[in-house]
Amino acid sequence: MILVTGGAGFIGANFVLDWLAQSDEPVVNLDKLTYAGNLENLGPLQDDPRHVFVRGDIADRALVARLLERYRPRAVVHFAAESHVDRSIQGAADFVQTNIVGTYALLEAVRAHWAALEPAERSAFRFLHVSTDEVYGSLEPGEPAFTETRRYEPNSPYSASKAASDHLVRAWHHTYGLPVLTTNCSNNYGPYQFPEKLIPLMIVHALADQPLPVYGDGLQVRDWLYVGDHCAAIRRVLEAGVPGEVYNIGGRQEKTNIEIVRTLCALLDEWRPRADGRSYATQITHVRDRPGHDRRYAIDARKIERELGWTPAETFDTGIRKTVRWYLDHPDWVARVQSGAYRQWVQTQYAALR
Numbered sequence: 389m390i391l392v393t394g395g396a397g398f399i400g401a402n403f404v405l406d407w408l409a410q411s412d413e414p415v416v417n418l419d420k421l422t423y424a425g426n427l428e429n430l431g432p433l434q435d436d437p438r439h440v441f442v443r444g445d446i447a448d449r450a451l452v453a454r455l456l457e458r459y460r461p462r463a464v465v466h467f468a469a470e471s472h473v474d475r476s477i478q479g480a481a482d483f484v485q486t487n488i489v490g491t492y493a494l495l496e497a498v499r500a501h502w503a504a505l506e507p508a509e510r511s512a513f514r515f516l517h518v519s520t521d522e523v524y525g526s527l528e529p530g531e532p533a534f535t536e537t538r539r540y541e542p543n544s545p546y547s548a549s550k551a552a553s554d555h556l557v558r559a560w561h562h563t564y565g566l567p568v569l570t571t572n573c574s575n576n577y578g579p580y581q582f583p584e585k586l587i588p589l590m591i592v593h594a595l596a597d598q599p600l601p602v603y604g605d606g607l608q609v610r611d612w613l614y615v616g617d618h619c620a621a622i623r624r625v626l627e628a629g630v631p632g633e634v635y636n637i638g639g640r641q642e643k644t645n646i647e648i649v650r651t652l653c654a655l656l657d658e659w660r661p662r663a664d665g666r667s668y669a670t671q672i673t674h675v676r677d678r679p680g681h682d683r684r685y686a687i688d689a690r691k692i693e694r695e696l697g698w699t700p701a702e703t704f705d706t707g708i709r710k711t712v713r714w715y716l717d718h719p720d721w722v723a724r725v726q727s728g729a730y731r732q733w734v735q736t737q738y739a740a741l742r
């Protein structure tokens with residue numbers, strides 16, 4: 389049994405689905421179901437006894453303690469977080485609460501549980517913390533990609549809250565000996581990603597004949613990794629990672645935002661042409677830049693490749709085709725996640741950027 393937090397979100401749901409497709413080891417899935425959590429992502433597991441869903445907050449230490457006591461997982465894989473940079477700029481309170489206070493509460497509940505285990509169980513136990521490349525700050529053009537020893541320079545409220553959680557996780561290992569593993573991954577894309585993030589937002593806006601809002605000059609660079617490859621990397625780190633170590637995960641697929649948007653437009657032009665025959669690229673609109681916008685991220689993934697033998701299976705070209713196809717094939721999922729609350733977010737965020 390493993391305990392997953394945030395398993396109704398984008399990466400967490402992909403992880404749980406992939407996990408149970410490859411193993412019969414059950415999963416307890418603790419998720420608060422914020423706006424970003426969606427049980428529909430776990431639809432294929434509805435009647436599957438290997439998946440136990442619990443709605444709850446990682447900051448609820450008593451609840452986490454009860455779950456640990458009852459299910460006795462051999463590992464915790466911690467995805468739960470507030471994850472959207474633009475939301476953190478509008479207001480950081482939820483980010484501080486979940487990403488910092490929540491991770492602290494989770495660590496404390498896990499530490500108490502782990503300390504009481506039998507020696508053999510205690511040495512096999514793992515706490516895997518899923519973090520981001522954004523904690524390293526921003527790269528200049530031509531600067532080498534982020535390694536695990538890169539200095540932390542978080543620039544947004546989101547990345548600062550993730551950096552704080554990484555430091556807590558590190559300290560719980562150093563001070564208490566908790567067997568932690570930390571992964572810092574680059575930008576993910578793929579099925580079930582909430583359409584507030586660049587790739588699904590552009591697909592959804594394109595199909596709805598809405599403007600495609602590119603921040604600033606659109607020349608910011610991100611290093612894109614297909615979500616299934618991230619999940620495989622996490623499984624590998626859980627299996628063979630050395631406690632206390634940090635592993636960077638990335639796909640060596642650096643792209644500018646404008647390249648991404650043009651690629652999406654070209655795929656949609658081919659697969660779902662606009663009624664008037666014009667390209668979706670005519671919908672591209674440059675809007676005001678994100679405050680404090682990091683210019684470039686890139687991951688040096690040589691450590692995980694060398695030490696754990698992980699490499700991504702998808703290139704950007706293969707992964708983006710799967711992703712666009714998935715959104716075209718799941719209009720009902722898209723319609724349902726676009727709740728009233730989500731529509732209000734889009735209105736507030738993009739009206740201010742015009």
Ligand code: NAD
Nearest residue numbers: 394396397398399420421422424425445446468469471576
């Ligand atoms: P997401 O926003 O899609 O999902 C987050 C999930 O956490 C949701 O299901 C939400 O309901 C749940 N959650 C939020 N607060 C909670 C709380 N207090 N208690 C319990 N559950 C709570 O996020 P994602 O994109 O799937 O990211 C997952 C993790 O991976 C995050 O820690 C994020 O920082 C990290 N990460 C994301 C990316 C990316 O590109 N999306 C890249 C690297 C790292």
Ligand code: DAU
Nearest residue numbers: 471472473520521522574575584585586601602603608645
């Ligand atoms: O690098 C990993 C991080 O990637 C994760 O830790 C975060 O959880 C995840 O949200 C993501 O952060 P980004 O800020 O890089 O992702 P986002 O999809 O919000 O934006 C990607 C780029 O596209 C960024 O440079 C901002 C730009 N952008 C985004 C949106 C939503 C636009 O130009 N227009 C938009 O409407």
